[in-house]
Amino acid sequence: MDLGNVGILGNPVPKRSHGAVSHLALDIGGSLIKLVYFSRNSEYSMKDKEEKSSNESLLVSSGEKNYPLxxxxxxxxxxETSKINDCLEFIQRNQLHLSGCERLGDTASDKCIIKATGGGAYKFADLFKEKLGICLDKEDEMDCLVAGANFLLKAVHQEAFTYMDGQKEFVQIDHHDLYPYLLVNIGSGVSMIKVDGDGKFERVSGTNVGGGTFWGLGRLLTKCKNFDELLELSHQGNNRVIDMLVGDIYGGMDYTKIGLTSTTIASSFGKAISDNKELEDYKPEDISRSLLRMISxxxxxxxxxxxxRFGLKRIFFGGFFIRGHAYTMDTISVAVNFWSKGDAKALFLRHEGFxxxxxxxxSYEKHGFNDSMVHQLVHQSPISSSHGGYKIHGSQNGELKDNESIECSVYAS
Incomplete structure (x- = not known):
């Protein structure tokens, strides 16, 4: 049973029934609001199972309880967080917030609960209550980042990949040899988390120079109105016009003694020191390119x-700063490869921003909501021909675009 195709989420969710949409969850960051929710196509009962062939079992079991496919x-x-009213309107139009009432079997507004994480879950809690009549049940941001990464790495086929010199290569994740790893989440700022297991992690470092820095400085320097416009502009730029290279210092020569080529950046934006130019004399696309290169x-x-510090060989990069952008991924990969002398790898995630x-x-299941779908998400088995599990089918080229849906189903052994 291969569903295979990706559907664009540009229009309202099809009106099947209130039960068709469930488990809306939000991550409200400083720059972006991210939404994830599940919509059901069908749900089968024990009677349905009896009418199906033995190789298309429709139930999964946990303990003494059976869960339907x-x-x-x-x-x-x-x-964008600055356009939060667009998000509220989207939720209202598609009636996504009703899932929180429905699960509790009560449509009273004061009992509509939606899981949310990020600083905005606190900042905008009153706004969600006022506009939609829902309460945001707040989950810890670091807990959610790690839980989301672990889920993706265990449950999603072709989730992680390497990218260097224009070559994308998916990496098969061994579930028995996943930990420990370093999770680097690049949002407005950057968090670096050492993950040792399910619910076992430590934030070991971070930097305030992240996606918000790129967006903020880029807006000041280029007048771009949004992140994607700035990123698109960088495609057309040449950072060597602004960055000071090793060759600029050594008369076009390499500094071979310490392994630096003439094209290595010695100082980001360094040429602006000696160039007798004003800001308007530089092309916005060159500024964008240099800025992206510096931060990445x-x-x-x-x-x-x-x-x-911790002897980790695998580094997974997530967060909406990356956006599947080739130049960003290549720059990060080259940096990791250069400083590790090829000993460590940068790995990226298809669902990086979510x-x-x-x-x-x-986290719905963790807090006792008795729902079979979430139970199957959390307690899925490794995916293979002989085991049950939760399998997500994506597009053939492995890309995930903005505002899309991925069809999925649960198989039982």
Missing amino acids: IEGSLHFAKF NNIGQISYLNAL LGALGAFV
Whole structure:
């Protein structure tokens, strides 16, 4: 049973029934709001199972309880936090907030509860109550990031990949040899988390130079109105116009004694010191490129140094700063490869920006909501032909675009 195709979440959710949508979860960050929710296609009973062939079992078991197969889609969407009213309107229009009332069997507004994480879950709690009549049940941000990453690495086929020199290669994750690893989440700022197991982690470092820095400085220097516009602009730029290279200092020569080529950046934005130019004399695309290179390289280097502290070989990078952007990933990978002398790898995640929202999503089961779908999410088995499990099917090229849904189903052995 291969569902296979990705559907765009650009229109309102199909009106099947209030039960069709469940478990909306939010990650409200300083720059972006991320949403994850599940919509059901069908749910089968024991009678249905008897009518199916033995190789299409429709129930999974845990202890003494059987759980029905549920087919549906995991939906992903994001909004700028500064445009939170657009997010509220989206939730209202698609009636996503009703899932919180429904699960409790009560439509009274004061009992509609939605899981949320991030600083905005505190900052905007009153706004969600006022506009939608829902209460945000707040989950710890670091807990959710780790839970979301662990879930993706265990449950999603072709989730992690390497990217260098324009080559993307998916990495098969051994569930029995996943830990420990370093999780680097690049949002407005950057958190670096050493993950030792399910619920076992420590935030070991971070930096305030992250996605918010790129967006903020980029807006001041280029007048771009949003992150994606700034990122798109960088495609057309040439950072060597602004960055001071080793060759600029050594007359076009390499500094071979310490392994630096003439094209290595000696100082980001360094040429602006000696150039007799004003800001308007520089092309916005060159500024954007240099800024992206500086921040990405810095994050890659700091990440490796923290991995080195704990002897970690694998570094997973997440967060919406990356956006699946080739130049960003390549810069991070080159930094990790250079400083580790090829000993460590930078790995990226297809669902990079939704770690916190996914962690909030799976936390429903942790807090005792008796729902078979979440139970199957949390207690899924490794995916293979002989085991049951939760399998997410994505697009053929492995890309996840903004505001998309991924069809999925649960198989029982």
